[in-house]
Amino acid sequence: MAKYEQLASQIRQQIESGIWRAGEKMPSLRKQAAHSGMSLMTVMHAYQQLESQGWLVAHPRSGYTVAESIRISPQSHNAAVETAEAVDINSFIFDVLQACRKPYMINFAFAYPDPNLYPRHQVNKSLMHAARSIPVSNALDNLPPGNDTLRAMIAQRYAAKGISIAPDEIVITAGALEALNLSLQAVTRPGDWVVVESPTFYGALQSLERLGLKALSVRTDPKTGLDLTSLERAFQSHSVKACWLMTNHQNPLGFTLTEPKKRQLISLLNKYQVALIEDDVYSELYAGNEQPLPAKAFDASGNVMLCSSFSKSLVAGFRIGWVAAGKRATDIQKLQLMSTLTTSVPIQLALVDYLSTRNYEHHLRQLRRTLDKRKKAMCRLLTQMLPPDVEIEPAEGSYFVWLRLPVTSDTMAIYTQALAENITIAPGKMFSPGKQFNHCLRLNTSFELDESHTDAIRRLAEIINQHLEQQ
């Protein structure tokens, strides 16, 4: 096959998979040549062939568009790449989270593990100890990048896993959310394209919305994760500035990329010069015996900003996270100086005290065991109670289960009805700028299946059954 035919075929695939849609403008010859590494002449031949086959329409002096006649089948939840020019989801997420605050709610929408699983007394003792010994000059000592000892301890924990991260590239932040926000801000300007997973953690969508960024949602497989072919296509078709990805225990699906896939991801990012913001907040909550490495472990370029926190594994209310920011550590310190200035001093010192006097690893082993047990128990209960056409997909690590109802279902209706019975769920709508997961929902499995939680699952199953029958 001649080169131009290869390119034409590639573009046809892109149109078929919905990357370029009916009526949309194609990249100029020059741009396409730059992307594909082919000559202008080759690109021109490819476009001419596609025109003669009815895929493209030529417009004098203004390039090519996709023919209006090209309508791709509306299997939109299978689209390789979905675009969203503007993200508008925060108000909805605010409402869902506010609903969770009522004390009598059963919160399957909860994003944190059951707070009873945290080593509360030990952490509080560390805070008391820290409170006794706060140094006088604490305001300046803890300007960005944050407490030196805490940063060294975080680097040491990475080192123990075989990842070399210098304390100098670590910046302490107000939770992982600030780390992720600052990272995204460091590499984008309003209007830029950012790749997220489809479905993705809603925090990514909130951040994109906040910074006026455009979302490119790339297809994932519930088991194997992000589809790298679609990712590369997204890089080819759009000028992508950053990817916001979870490579371990993805929220909401729970997949973990294999090591070869992580390496391949890193080489794709380097090839197309795209920054990676790696959200790794569940990495301590793995299943089995081996903790998966973050993609950053395979990066030598300094192009990965690895974000994490203690909120999912040690204590929720401290709001301490960090980013191992690679070559952007100073940029991120400067951005933090403009946003929150610095992170609470005694809280940083309390974590230093906890990590140096307590056995965090022991706590984590217990936590993982309990979460695994509870997740299995809840999935058993769901399997008993839900009709067989509801797919139950527990995350491999972490503490979520993803329910996939028949595609015509509407989990917003289920959400509203459950809420009326004081049960919260996380409807699929939270996890995408589009509508392709409106038939799905996420549940938190970290709670003990006591009477009230068992009862709530039963009521929820009734609501789902009813909803499916009405269809």
Added chain:
Amino acid sequence: MAKYEQLASQIRQQIESGIWRAGEKMPSLRKQAAHSGMSLMTVMHAYQQLESQGWLVAHPRSGYTVAESIRISPQSHNAAVETAEAVDINSFIFDVLQACRKPYMINFAFAYPDPNLYPRHQVNKSLMHAARSIPVSNALDNLPPGNDTLRAMIAQRYAAKGISIAPDEIVITAGALEALNLSLQAVTRPGDWVVVESPTFYGALQSLERLGLKALSVRTDPKTGLDLTSLERAFQSHSVKACWLMTNHQNPLGFTLTEPKKRQLISLLNKYQVALIEDDVYSELYAGNEQPLPAKAFDASGNVMLCSSFSKSLVAGFRIGWVAAGKRATDIQKLQLMSTLTTSVPIQLALVDYLSTRNYEHHLRQLRRTLDKRKKAMCRLLTQMLPPDVEIEPAEGSYFVWLRLPVTSDTMAIYTQALAENITIAPGKMFSPGKQFNHCLRLNTSFELDESHTDAIRRLAEIINQHLEQQ
């Protein structure tokens, strides 16, 4: 209306807006008299009237509480103008602040008061106490808008000054800087015009830079403050979305607007439909006997976002601030959900403990006295050592002095030379997007004039003298 009736009506409004809640203890007669400036007899009459109307309940020998039956609905409450299309100052400020971190520096550039002036032991004890009693379900309890008790206490402190602010409009933030940032974000889009003072607190410039906003710097007078004629002209010539102003103890100049001027400011803002972001972090550090009110006290429209914190008056490293956001309280909660999620829980509880068990007012009185004494001592020393063509302008409240050198001077050169001798100063360049204050500098006067500080002032004076001679 008799005086006691006026007071009764004011208290009724406070109860209606949720400042005092059902069952809660009211300030004692003596305290209320001190706050309101009315006689004990007047206060007693007011309380008796409220009792007869069913608002308050009298308890023999223990004062008054709000009647349990009172349940309030939760809904209750040079160039005159310089323009800068883009602000680019953060990197420079980052460098200045990083220089301050070295332990051997004498930090006249410091933005906080001498940390030895904070009631460190009391605050730390409160933190220890809070650490002992952190509730289990602390992650959700403290989502935006933050801890309810802390918000009520802040509202009560405003009420004591005669300002009715409902707890519902208060959002707890990661320091005043987050409060200011979220407020600015709530009322602007990238590219909008925002009015700042000339000169202004550099944090305002950093925030504008961060959000891609354009600065309109409006002329100020060192004594009378913001020039309202210029302000109105700015409103007429540009589509201004917001003003970021300090109406009390402005940083760096130290002026406080008079009450009539504050009222006039509010009516201008309402006339032109411009939002006010009021940075009031020095309001506790007033000179003399009377605390000036914020401009918000004179606003009925809900259009003022009053931002403050405990960082300048109680503890620097906690990073707790707030905004009384008026009609934009919900918008700001939603923005916080996207930026830092929430503020550290134990730190909020520690402040609740401190405010309810300690005598904050007593600490503030001492702090004000000490700051005033030290400022005067430092200004005397400066007057002795500096040539007469350097104008020395101490702030009225707070703890800064602004030095105005002959206009041909360049305080960046002085900054660099002082730095080489381990002394930091805040050069005028930090306080403006333009160059009109490059001959000025700001010094922190809160430190004790011990040998090393006296010596540092002498060396600084030598550097300044030398600089002026070379011109």
